[in-house]
Amino acid sequence: MTNPGGQTTLPSSSGGPPTETLPGGQPMPPLPAVPPPPPIPGGQANLSLTLAPLPLSFSDTxxxxxxxxxxxxxxxxxxxxxxxxxxxxxxxxxxxxxxxxxxxxxxxxxxxxxxxxxxxxxxxxxxxxxxxxxxxxxxxxxxxxxxxxxxxxxxDNRDACVSALNTELRTITQGDRPVGVFCQCIKAIGDELRELGEVVADRSLLHALMGGSTTGSPNRRP
Structure with missing residues (x-):
């Protein structure tokens, strides 16, 4: 018999489902067989050994x-x-x-x-x-x-570092540095002393600022 697409369906000689033919009575060519995947040596146990690329991290980018x-x-x-x-x-x-x-x-x-x-x-x-x-x-x-x-x-040599930093804090001068940079230098010395375990009072930092500033204290008269 003929289906709506013009193809003819012939009954199977083996009693199975009918086979389709091309227009003109030519039988449809069989689909190529898909070969099974090759076996993995050693069976399923080797599936976990498949190497995958290393995941990206921040060090890569x-x-x-x-x-x-x-x-x-x-x-x-x-x-x-x-x-x-x-x-x-x-x-x-x-x-x-x-x-x-x-x-x-x-x-x-x-x-x-x-x-x-x-x-x-x-x-x-x-x-x-x-x-x-x-x-x-x-x-x-x-x-x-x-x-x-x-x-x-x-x-290392904590005591020597503390002594050198305290000396620098007492003798630091502004020179030709802007006031903002000079303040940052004093703060950095204070932070380093604190990291070494020294107690640094804010008054000491203010004294270093006033003593080393080229403009001096606001209350100082020329």
Whole structure:
């Protein structure tokens, strides 16, 4: 019999469902058989061993961290603790803080760990001065190794650091710096002393500001 599309349906010789023919009585060509997928050696147990690409992390997508860490760490700028604070925030935001803490041991044989650790090392090297780079650069060092070495440079010999900072606070002068920059310098010294465990009264910072300012105290007469 003929269907509405012009094709003829012939009864099957085997008693099964009728077969369709092309116009003119030619039988429809059979569909090609779809070969089954090749067997996996070892059976289903090897399905879990299929390697997938490593997931992307922030270390893959952030190449310039200057917008996040605008401070360049320097031995003479009193900015270590501010620099550390910014770096800890950035690594925490990227879920990479464990690379500088002791929460998890280094895993240099883990491809994902190594893929994250190397970019962090680059971030560190680009946000420290050349002088510091020459002091801490080491072949094969991890992010944590460099982080610990930087901390040692700035926190060891606490008593000597405190003495030097107190002397600088008493003798600092404005020079040709704008008042705003001079105030920031005094605050940075005070912050560093506090991080070292020293008690710094606001009165001491104000005294340093008035004593070192080129304009002097507002109550001072020329």
């Amino acid at each position: 952030i190449t310039d961290i200057t917008p996040f860490i605008p401070i360049v760490l320097d031995l003479h700028s009193h900015n270590y603790y501010h620099w550390c604070h910014l770096f800890e925030i950035h690594l925490g935001r990227c879920s990479l803080l464990h690379h500088i803490t002791r929460d998890a041991p280094p895993a240099p044989h883990d491809p994902r760990w190594l893929k994250d650790d190397l970019p962090i090392i680059q971030w560190l090297y680009t946000r420290i001065s050349t002088e510091l780079f020459n002091l801490v650069v080491t072949n094969g060092a991890s992010t944590r190794d460099i982080w610990i070495e930087l901390r040692r440079l700035f926190q």
